[in-house]
Amino acid sequence: MSSPTSQRIRKLPEERRAEILSEAANIALAEGLERITLRAVADRLGVRPGLISHYYPAAEDLVIAAFVLAVSEEREELFPADGDPVARLAHLVSRMEGDGAFELTRLWLNARHLCRFSPALAEALEHQEHLDRQRLTSLIEDGMATGDFTVGDPLAACVRIFVAIDGVGAYVNNTQAFTHEAFTHFVSDVAEWSLGMRAGELRTAVDQVSGGDVRAKAKDDAGR
Amino acid sequence: MSSPTSQRIRKLPEERRAEILSEAANIALAEGLERITLRAVADRLGVRPGLISHYYPAAEDLVIAAFVLAVSEEREELFPADGDPVARLAHLVSRMEGDGAFELTRLWLNARHLCRFSPALAEALEHQEHLDRQRLTSLIEDGMATGDFTVGDPLAACVRIFVAIDGVGAYVNNTQAFTHEAFTHFVSDVAEWSLGMRAGELRTAVDQVSGGDVRAKAKDDAGR
DNA sequence: TGCGATATTGGTCACTAATCCAATAGACTG
DNA sequence: CAGTCTATTGGATTAGTGACCAATATCGCA
Numbered sequence: 001m002s003s004p005t006s007q008r009i010r011k012l013p014e015e016r017r018a019e020i021l022s023e024a025a026n027i028a029l030a031e032g033l034e035r036i037t038l039r040a041v042a043d044r045l046g047v048r049p050g051l052i053s054h055y056y057p058a059a060e061d062l063v064i065a066a067f068v069l070a071v072s073e074e075r076e077e078l079f080p081a082d083g084d085p086v087a088r089l090a091h092l093v094s095r096m097e098g099d100g101a102f103e104l105t106r107l108w109l110n111a112r113h114l115c116r117f118s119p120a121l122a123e124a125l126e127h128q129e130h131l132d133r134q135r136l137t138s139l140i141e142d143g144m145a146t147g148d149f150t151v152g153d154p155l156a157a158c159v160r161i162f163v164a165i166d167g168v169g170a171y172v173n174n175t176q177a178f179t180h181e182a183f184t185h186f187v188s189d190v191a192e193w194s195l196g197m198r199a200g201e202l203r204t205a206v207d208q209v210s211g212g213d214v215r216a217k218a219k220d221d222a223g224r
Numbered sequence: 225m226s227s228p229t230s231q232r233i234r235k236l237p238e239e240r241r242a243e244i245l246s247e248a249a250n251i252a253l254a255e256g257l258e259r260i261t262l263r264a265v266a267d268r269l270g271v272r273p274g275l276i277s278h279y280y281p282a283a284e285d286l287v288i289a290a291f292v293l294a295v296s297e298e299r300e301e302l303f304p305a306d307g308d309p310v311a312r313l314a315h316l317v318s319r320m321e322g323d324g325a326f327e328l329t330r331l332w333l334n335a336r337h338l339c340r341f342s343p344a345l346a347e348a349l350e351h352q353e354h355l356d357r358q359r360l361t362s363l364i365e366d367g368m369a370t371g372d373f374t375v376g377d378p379l380a381a382c383v384r385i386f387v388a389i390d391g392v393g394a395y396v397n398n399t400q401a402f403t404h405e406a407f408t409h410f411v412s413d414v415a416e417w418s419l420g421m422r423a424g425e426l427r428t429a430v431d432q433v434s435g436g437d438v439r440a441k442a443k444d445d446a447g448r
Numbered sequence: 449t450g451c452g453a454t455a456t457t458g459g460t461c462a463c464t465a466a467t468c469c470a471a472t473a474g475a476c477t478g
Numbered sequence: 479c480a481g482t483c484t485a486t487t488g489g490a491t492t493a494g495t496g497a498c499c500a501a502t503a504t505c506g507c508a
Contacts, residue, residue, distance in 0.1 A: 010455055010504050032340060038496065048457050050498085055455095059496060106340060108394075113337040115397035116256060116330060122399045156406035163410050167391025170332075173339035175346045182380035186387050193417060194406075234474045234485055262466065272487050277467065 017055050019045065024066035025073075029103040033110050036063050064124045067111050071128050074104045079135045085143030089195075090205035092136070093188050096165050098210055105169040112166075133158055140195065150196035157194040164190035241279050243269060248290035249297075253327040257334050260287050288348045291335050295352050298328045303359045309367030313419075314429035316360070317412050320389050322434055329393040336390075357382055364419065374420035381418040388414035 011019070023044050024036045038049040038059060056062035078092050078101070095101045115122035136158045143149035151157045164187045171178055178184075185203060192202045235243070247268050248260045255264075262273040262283060280286035302316055302325070319325045339346035360382045367373035375381045388411045395402055402408075409427060416426045 008456055008503065012505095013455075016455080037494085039494085049496090050458075051456055053497065057497085109333075109337050110340070112394050112397060113333050115399075116334070119399060122397060126398055126400065153406070156404065159402075159404050159406040160410060160413075163388070163391035163394075163407060165391075166394035167387035167389070170336050170387075170390035170394060173336060173346060174350055175339075175343060176350060178383075180380065180383050182377070182383040183387060186384060189384075190414070232473065232486055237485075240485080261464080263464080273466085274468085274488075275486055278485075281467085283466065 013055075016051075020052060020055055021062070021065055021069055024062050025070040028063075028066045028070050028110075029107055033063050033067060033107070033114055036066055060118060060120065063114075064118075064121050067107065067121065068124055068128060070107055071104070072131075074101070075132065075135065079139070084148070085139055085146055086148050086202070086205050087209070088139055089143070089191065090202060090209045092139075093191060093202065094206045094209040096168065096187050097184060097206065102172065105172045108166070109169060109172055129162075133162065136161060143195065148195075148197070151194065157191075160194040161187065161191050237279075240275075244276060244279055245286070245289055245293055248286050249294040252287075252290045252294050252334075253331055257287050257291060257331070257338055260290055284342060284344065287338075288342075288345050291331065291345065292348055292352060294331055295328070296355075298325070299356065299359065303363065308372070309363055309370055310372050310426070310429050311433070312363055313367070313415065314426060314433045316363075317415060317426065318430045318433040320392065320411050321408060321430065326396065329396045332390070333393060333396055353386075357386065360385060367419065372419075372421070375418065381415075384418040385411065385415050 020041060023041050027036050027040055027044070036059070038052045041052050041062070042049040052062070053059075056065075078095055080088055080091055083091070096105075111121060111125050115125055133155070137154050140149055140151065140154040140157055144151060144154060149157070168183065168186050171183075182189075188203045188206050191197070192199060195202075244265060247265050251260050251264055251268070260283070262276045265276050265286070266273040276286070277283075280289075302319055304312055304315055307315070320329075335345060335349050339349055357379070361378050364373055364375065364378040364381055368375060368378060373381070392407065392410050395407075406413075412427045412430050415421070416423060419426075
């Protein structure tokens with residue numbers, strides 16, 4: 001009875017909603033937030049555009065939700081629960097200085113610009129910033145307790161490190177990679193400087209993490 | 225015999241072309257690069273969209289040219305010719321840490337993101353980066369000669385300072401201003417650190433420049 | 449098993465965009 | 479002053495967007 005061209009599959013509302021959001025997040029990471037259109041999401045899901053409207057009456061809300069989802073998922077990867085403070089920081093810095101967070105960095109840059117036109121996105125973005133800052137501040141406080149970091153104001157150090165990350169991230173869309181040492185090691189340099197670590201201390205830890213992650217990095221490289 | 229609604233004014237090609245480009249640059253600074261449309265430029269100039277196409281057959285070329293023009297004009301303001309190296313650096317940092325370069329900062333963020341979709345824009349942007357780096361590197365070398373800066377690799381310090389500027393600039397579209405000291409003084413802190421200056425030395429110079437520019441700053445503030 | 453609720457479809461509408469082209473009108477030249 | 483050149487117009491075309499809606503097929507539930 002069903003026409004061969006269209007067999008409609010009915011899913012539970014929550015399931016379909018999550019599926020749409022997840023696919024939108026994939027588009028956000030791979031192609032950019034402005035490529036999240038009703039049609040683009042619908043095509044990837046093999047569904048009609050109207051269905052996306054049904055779950056997200058305002059397309060902008062889907063874009064914001066997709067950004068939040070993508071960023072939230074990556075955050076868990078960026079801040080591992082185990083390890084000493086230096087190792088955890090090294091993990092974060094390694095991801096940021098290496099090319100393991102390429103898509104994430106582009107997404108942040110993307111969203112930071114789009115904030116200009118969307119107050120709602122700006123609010124969501126600032127909330128995500130706040131969550132990231134909480135994570136890193138807490139990491140820094142752990143390091144102060146163990147004596148690894150010597151810093152007066154942990155939030156100040158946290159802010160500096162994130163500004164450094166965003167500064168490096170600003171160049172993510174450049175075609176010719178910038179290989180200058182001052183650039184490629186900017187985040188670890190700023191972190192050492194801000195956390196009162198000995199020169200090269202963090203960089204050594206970062207190199208260890210990166211070395212141990214060599215397979216994962218190679219896989220990421222191949223994906224680009 | 226001319227209809228009352230449209231009186232066409234014929235201008236010299238070079239004149240009209242410059243007029244279009246200038247207006248596009250205004251739009252870029254005020255509203256963003258993606259708002260440079262044939263219609264938007266035509267409306268502001270009181271002409272038909274087709275005329276814009278006539279001078280810029282590909283709209284993307286106009287966008288790129290507008291970005292280059294806006295950034296080039298601002299560069300002359302950012303790097304004054306006179307004054308000692310510390311004062312010139314203080315001028316630059318003052319503009320970046322204050323709100324005197326709001327539109328320019330948003331434009332750079334805008335362009336950095338749009339690079340993702342336009343290799344031609346990416347190339348133009350990287351060229352402008354290069355010009356900025358040349359200016360600052362030369363300023364740093366002047367300061368090394370006078371003994372104001374003590375630094376091994378002037379390009380390294382230049383790179384660090386620009387990454388710091390871009391890092392702070394990433395937050396330009398945030399709605400709630402970020403007032404933490406570590407943020408508002410990040411550029412001068414990084415500059416002092418990278419140029420081997422005494423702590424607070426540059427910040428003092430920046431405060432002097434900002435104080436002397438208080439009228440100009442107030443005017444800029446009113447414009448927002 | 450049948451019914452009601454609703455997930456899903458297919459299509460339309462209004463909008464904005466770039467691009468192209470023939471016709472027109474302004475300005476310079478001889 | 480007439481004539482040529484071309485800057486400029488007005489409209490058509492194509493394409494992509496979000497939003498909306500009636501019809502329909504499918505599921506959960508009584």
